[in-house]
């Protein structure tokens with residue numbers, strides 16, 4: 477028998493049709509337990525729809541979803557384990573941050589007040605302002621705090637950085653990693669800022685026009701390409717006939733990203749030629765791999 481544990485989330489053949497739009501087209505994907513997954517895709521790709529279905533805020537037109545082996549819809553055993561942080565979260569009319577946190581504390585059994593208080597200071601969330609009157613960034617901070625302090629076994633962050641400035645975004649990434657290290661759980665983060673979340677995510681799911689285009693561990697993805705920096709003739713010797721994903725010229729120096737890992741012989745040659753091998757930009761890699769998949773599907 478396999479020792480592999482069952483994924484936290486299983487989506488099988490799920491479609492969601494709106495009148496004239498197929499937001500999800502027979503999607504099958506799993507999200508492993510205790511991992512940070514990146515759910516990436518262009519505007520309108522179907523990310524929010526997929527997250528809404530898994531978190532039982534919407535019903536699929538067809539297909540099956542299970543979270544910890546159970547259908548999440550109207551399931552009181554599963555729903556307290558799921559937290560969904562999204563921009564257009566509705567709060568009761570006069571709610572202040574403290575009211576939203578109190579409601580979350582009731583909804584999520586693992587809620588941590590100490591963490592919520594600390595994050596409230598970190599993000600400088602105003603005490604007395606009603607959420608309705610808060611700035612976009614302050615409202616995002618309230619959502620992020622609920623997502624982290626709920627310590628839900630499955631947490632979805634749908635582009636949580638909307639309106640957050642660079643400092644607040646970094647704070648969110650840092651606090652997420654710190655808390656995840658101490659309390660591993662299943663986190664799905666949707667984002668357009670691929671390079672910004674690249675160091676956080678362990679697995680990448682790319683969705684496009686309602687279909688899954690890629691589902692792969694980040695480490696494996698990174699090994700698919702290499703970026704070489706150095707003299708143009710030396711880089712050209714190694715890049716040879718490989719497919720170039722990206723190329724920049726900086727005077728006599730070039731920076732080229734090519735598909736395919738380096739062989740041992742090539743690695744030695746790279747050293748002799750005094751070339752630098754730098755980590756690949758996940759954004760470039762995903763954009764190019766996605767284009768290739770789309771070309772192949774045509």
Ligand SMILES: Nc1ncnc2c1ncn2[C@@H]1O[C@H](COP(=O)(O)OP(=O)(O)OP(=O)(O)O)[C@@H](O)[C@H]1O
Pocket residue numbers: 494495497498499517518519520521522523524525526
């Ligand atoms: N309630 C709805 N009624 C009609 N069409 C909808 C509805 N919700 C989503 N759609 C459509 O379904 C598709 C997927 O939308 P979705 O919000 O899931 O995309 P997304 O990947 O989250 O996009 P973004 O990155 O722009 O937020 C889009 O074409 C969208 O217009």
